[in-house]
Amino acid sequence: MGVCSNKSKKSMNQYEEQYIYLLDIQHPANVNHKYANHFTLIQNQYTGQGIRRTHQYTTILSRIEWENKQNEFWDSYKDSMHWSNIRKALSQDEESTSHLLDLESSLAILALCKLKMIRNTIQLLISEKQELFQVPVFIINEPISLNNQQLLLDFQTSQLKVRIRSSKLPQDFLINIENTSTVLELKFKILEASKEKTCRLYLNGKELIDQNYLGNYKITSGTIIQAFL
Structure with a gap:
């Protein structure tokens, strides 16, 4: 029995070694590369303790956008028991005063x-069925x-009727708003009208940043804004 257990452990360790490269932030298969447009990892600088130790990183997002990005991540895995347990494991520091x-x-x-961590970090885990789970640093x-940073009010104030378009909605709808309103204020109006919980807004393929004013993007009445709900 002991021999079988040792063989099994050795086999698992060998299997783990095949995936060490996924912890290299320079490797294109590292999960953080998917989010390079929003986050920049810093080589040889670290944050967090124990299993939560990761590279430090900066972001172009505001705090609200960063929190939304986290929520989007977890929402995409809400039906996975393994991901639910990973989230629960990460949340323990919020419930305990002792590290x-x-x-x-x-x-x-x-x-x-x-779930077994590879190299004692929660960034990379392997299940009993040899499924891999990569957890991005953010x-x-x-x-x-x-x-x-918030952009300046360097435009003339005006009233707008912007057209909101989404694949989740049967048709476009108009929202009345001032160009001095922020993108976040527009999002609140869209969520109220659509009865959705989260959204991301794009204009000509560029994501709109929450704290910026609509006028900063030269949005005028009739402009079509793409909403991902």
């Missing part, structure tokens, strides 16, 4: 659902800097 208790609780959760730790 040691936090670590023990997190490890217990991962062990219970038979899910694990906060950035060292956020975008707090």
Whole structure:
């Protein structure tokens, strides 16, 4: 029995070694490359403790946008039991005043659902069925800097009727708003009208930033804004 267990452990360790490259932030298969438009990882600089230790990173997003990006990530895996347990393991530090208790609780959760960390980091896990789970750094730790810059009111004030278009809606609809309103204010109006919970807005393929004014994007009445709900 012991021999079989050792063979199984050795086999698992060998399997893990095949995926060490996924922890290299320079490797194109590293999960963080998918989010390079929003986050920049810093080589040889780290943040977090224990299993939460990751590279430091900066972001072009505001805090609200960063939080929305986290919510979007978890929403995309809401039907996965493994991802639910990974999220629960990460949330332990919010429920405990002791880092040691936090670590023990997190490890217990991962062990219970038979998820094993590769190189003792929650960034990369492997299941009993040899499924891989990569956790991007923006899910694990906060950035060292956020975008707090707001563009200037360098345009003439006007009333707008913008056209909102989405594949989830049967037809376009108009929203009355001032060009001195922020993108975030427009989002609130869209969510209220569509009864959705989250949205991202694009104009000519460019994502609109929450804290910027509509006038900064030269939006006028009749402009079509694409909403991803």
